[in-house]
Amino acid sequence: MDLWLKTGSFGQLPNNGDNNFAGKQENGISTSGLNHAKEVESVDKLDSDDPDQSNLDISISSVRSHEEVGDSAATETRKRRRKYNSDYIRYGFFWRGTPEAPRPLCLLCHKTLCNESLKPSILKRHLVKQHKESSRKPIEFFQEKCEKHKSHLKEGAPELIEPTVREHVTSESFRAALSIVKSGIGSSLVKPVAKKITKIVLEEKVKYEVENITLSSHTLKKRIAAMDENIKNQLVARLQQSKYFSLQLDEATVSGERTYLQCYVRYVFSGEVHNDFLFCRPLSKNATGETMFNVVDDFIIYNNLDWSQCVSICMDDAHAGTGRWRSLARHVQEIAPFAELTCCCFYHNELIKKSLPSYLITVLDEAARILNSIKERAPSSFVYGTLCDAMGGEHCKLPRHPEISWLLQGNILLRLFELRDEVQILFRKCDDLGDQVHSFQWLLKLAYLSDIINAVNQLKQALRGKGITVFQVQDQVKRTRAKLNMWHEYLDKGDFGPFPSCAEFLVTAEKELDxxxxKAFKDHVQSLCSELGEYFPEPNPCLEWIRNPFEDKKCIEMARNKLSSESFDSLTAMSADAELESLFWQSNLNSFWVKVQHKYPELAEVALRYLLPFPTAYSCEVGLSMLLSLDSETSNPLDLEPLMRLRLSDIEPEISKLVHQRGQCQS
Structure with a gap:
């Protein structure tokens, strides 16, 4: 006690053998504890104005702090740190952190558990409950995952960890925005429905988690802009890597007021030829060819693309002869002299209209007037629907198409012809349209037009798709022309067998045909066959080796004069390569020539320059249909391009990257 009062702290008292502060106990109570209690009580009895009072308070707090440190150290000593066992890999777990205190890391969901979870039972429960589909996987499956994780860390990449709840919510917000744009469903409908479903099927608390996914119009617009920029950057990066690309341009007029310039691109990436949407920009009504060229040139320059990579620019044949498009072609040839200027091989509306004589165009015009007359007047439309139901008509609704060009698509004329009995009842013989509906000659021409348009539409359907090659187009056109020649021979004999609508009408009408x-039908069939020949000229026989360099040796001999001696020797060697022949039959034509670039670069360059130009206007037709639907949904023309890119592009947005960038901006 005297030592404590003099020094202000407990010191180690000398051990005389009689006093043992650690071991002696009386009645189960520690002697050192009793002595300590007495000493503290005596200190409490000291006068408060004692000069050494402050020193005593400091000493007491020091004693207590020493005791607390000792207790925590003892607790830390008693706490057991579990170690990672290599057998835990069978449950899909590796470890992260320090070797002294490792934490289990799930190799499937990258979730990190606490050190106390390093127990086989807990790890197995996580595998079975969270990854039931992988619970029966062999141990080699998890070992492969572990090796990939180790190599990922060796490359200096950040450690894979479980995304936070906020990142999950943002990712789902991006995916919901993408689905809304592609499906056209309003954002005001998606979220309320999702909340109701989760509340009914799951639990009440899940509804509040769905509430965190923001789908307001402002947020949706930001998500669309971010995904649009991400897809465009990916596309530009692909074009910069591609050795060649080709462009397709189309001028589209919407609602008779706004005009847009659509542009599509065809390029080589990852061993395949891809088609994608490039841009859609508004044009003024009086835009010149130079103005349209500047729109394309600004996009090329702004995105650091090279005109020398462009091998072809394709445009609509209906506009190719106009002054504006000639001016555009002249500007393109000045800056890209090696780019080939081609025309879209297939706009079936223009093809049919060019071959139609005046009397058939009159029938189309009158058919459009009949359709509009029914749809514009509510009583006529109601009576027509009632008649169809009463007479068992196959179609109860007629489309409204004020322009003749729309009648050349689908089966509109065929539907009108099949409903001629109902239309005849609706139109009395009181005006010119009523006279036409009851006229035998007019109905026969309508039946003939429906059969011819159906034949051309079959050709169009055969040429749909982004992977169509110029050889497939030529083959389909060749078959269609052979069919038309056969129909011409049938008409010479007075046989309408190839024309089902005409044959059925002649049987039911019981009238003789003059x-x-x-003769008028024969002339039109012959004219249509000639138009197809002008649209699709015969292929160059010297380039037939591109179609198949292994089968026909005559095609290889015909290419001798078109190829250099080195290229011809390479073609001869390629035709005898059994391994490449096996690759040819396993791949499509475009991807085959992309894959042989490293071995036969000169032959691949000639082939790709011939295959890359757009063979059809399929992309433009799909884009025009999309443009018409989107134009009615948005009032700002500048908002159309992001929406069209999200709907038409085959490139998926990198949502995880966008979420990561957004998190960095907020931090």
Whole structure:
């Protein structure tokens, strides 16, 4: 006690053998504890104005702090740190952190558990409950995952960890925005429905988690802009890597007021030829060819693309002869002299209209007037629907198409012809349209037009798709022309067998057909066959080796004069390569020539320059349909391009990257 009062702290008292502060106990109570209690009590009895009072308070707090440190150290000593066992890999777990205190890391969901969870039972429960589909996987499956994780860390990449709840919510917000754009469903409908479903099927608390996914119009617009920029950057990066690319341009007029310039690109990436949407920019009504060229040139320059990579620019044949497009072609050739200027091989509306004589165009015009007359007047439309139901008509609704060009698509004329009985009842013989509906000659021409348009539409359907090659187009056109020549021979005999609508009408009408109508139909069939020949000229026989360099040796001999001696020797060697022949039959034509670039670069360059130009206007037709639907949904023309890119592009947005960038901006 005297030592404590003099020094202000407990010191180690000398051990005389009689006093043992650690071991002696009386009645189960520690002697050192009793002595300590007495000493503290005596200190409490000291006068408060004692000069050494402050020193005593400091000493007491020091004693207590020493005791607390000792207790925590003892607790830390008693706490057991579990170690990672290599057998835990069978449950899909590796470890992260320090070797002294490792934490289990799930190799499937990258979730990190606490050190106390390093127990086989806990790890197995996590595998079975969270990853039931992988619980029966062999141990080699998890070992492969572990090796990939180790190599990922060796490359200096950040450690894979479980995304936070906020990142999950943001990712789902991006995916919901993408689905809304592609499906056209309103954002005001998606979220309330999702909340109701989760509340009914799951639990009440899940509804509040769905509430965190923001789908307001402002947020949706930001998500669309971010995904649009991400897809465009990916596309530009692909074009910069591609050795060649080709462009397709189309001028589209919407609602008779706004005009847009659509542009699509065809390029080589990852061993395949891809088609994608490039841009859609508004144009003024009086835009010149130079203005359209500047729109394309600004996009090329702004995105650091090279005109020398462009091998072809394709445009609509209906506009190719106009002054504006000639001016555009002249500007393109000045800056890209090696780019080939081609025309879209297939706009079936223009093809049919060019071959139609005046009397058939009159029938189309009158058919459009009949359709509009029914749809514009509510009583007529109601009576027409009632008649169809009463007479068992196959179609109860007629489309409204004020322009003749729309009648050339689908089966509109065929539907009108099949409903001729109902239309005849609706139109009395009181005006010119009523007279036409009841006229035998007019109905026969309508039946003939429906059969011819159906044949051309079959050709169009055969040429749909982004992977169509110029050889496939030529083959389909060749078959269609052979079919038309056969129909011409049938008409010479007075046989309408190839024309099902005409044959059915002649049987039901029980009237004889005059020679004038037969001759008119024959002339039109021959004119249509000639138009197809002008649209699709015969392929160059010197380039047939591109179609198949292994089968026909005559095609290889014909290419001798078109190829250099080195290229011809390479072609001869390629035709005898059994390994490449096996690759040819396993791949499509475009990807085959992309894959042989490293071995036969000169032959691949000639082939790709011939295959890369757009063979059809399929992309433009799909884009025009999308443009018409989106134009009615948005009032700002500048908002159309992001929406069209998200709907038409095959490139998926990198949502995880966008979420990461957004998190960095907020931090």
């Amino acid at each position: 020679d004038v109508a037969v």
